[in-house]
Amino acid sequence: xxxxxxxxxxxxxxxxxxxxxxxxxxxxxxxxxxxxxxxxxxxxxxxxxxxxxxxxxxxxxxxxxxxxxxxxxxxxxxxxxxxxxxxxxxxxxxxxxxxxxxxxxxxxxxxxxxxx
Amino acid sequence: xxxxxxxxxxxxxxxxxxxxxxxxxxxxxxxxxxxxxxxxxxxxxxxxxxxxxxxxxxxxxxxxxxxxxxxxxxxxxxxxxxxxxxxxxxxxxxxxxxxxxxxxxxxxxxxxxxx
Numbered sequence: 001x002x003x004x005x006x007x008x009x010x011x012x013x014x015x016x017x018x019x020x021x022x023x024x025x026x027x028x029x030x031x032x033x034x035x036x037x038x039x040x041x042x043x044x045x046x047x048x049x050x051x052x053x054x055x056x057x058x059x060x061x062x063x064x065x066x067x068x069x070x071x072x073x074x075x076x077x078x079x080x081x082x083x084x085x086x087x088x089x090x091x092x093x094x095x096x097x098x099x100x101x102x103x104x105x106x107x108x109x110x111x112x113x114x115x116x
Numbered sequence: 117x118x119x120x121x122x123x124x125x126x127x128x129x130x131x132x133x134x135x136x137x138x139x140x141x142x143x144x145x146x147x148x149x150x151x152x153x154x155x156x157x158x159x160x161x162x163x164x165x166x167x168x169x170x171x172x173x174x175x176x177x178x179x180x181x182x183x184x185x186x187x188x189x190x191x192x193x194x195x196x197x198x199x200x201x202x203x204x205x206x207x208x209x210x211x212x213x214x215x216x217x218x219x220x221x222x223x224x225x226x227x228x229x230x231x
Contacts, residue, residue: 033218035219037222042224043154043207043209043224043225044222044224044225045160045209045211045222046222047219047221050218050219052218089157091159091160095218102148102213102218102220103150103162103165104150104162104220106159106160107159108158108159109157109158109159111157
């Protein structure tokens, strides 16, 4: 069974600085998707970034970028120029390419605190 | 695009009553919807996968007679918590998949408090 591990229960970053959240996963599949979701205090889940495993290029969305290391099964999220609004719980998620029902496997989450 | 709504956002009920939570995809047709449960500061726990026009698939340990799921149309799925008890108090979140697409879009969640 696939598993997703987020080893950092909590992280802190100073406003305007950069922080990296780690995520590792375990799978025997060769094709899959990886996601980072953000859950702010409102508890609405928001998609931050998405990576297709067959793409070697790391995904980027404005201040958010990933470091995808397929061989190491690592998928870290880098947040540049951190803002107060980035404070949230961040979840890493995995989805097999051909899984019926498109089920997501979530990590335990990392609480990110942003200091002003 | 890809907006998912949930109703109600907050519900308080007495023990023994049933509560229905609606999940709607507002601007797309969702062939698959998912229901999750989340406790404070914890991850999302998948309860069941709901496909339009067929029976839901429940995850191991989730009582299907307790948590009734109906996916009557491509834009609506409902979760009914039957004979609710205080231990059912939680945050329930639905999500939906656009057919053939890889991303799940989440509703805003429903807080259930059973007294």
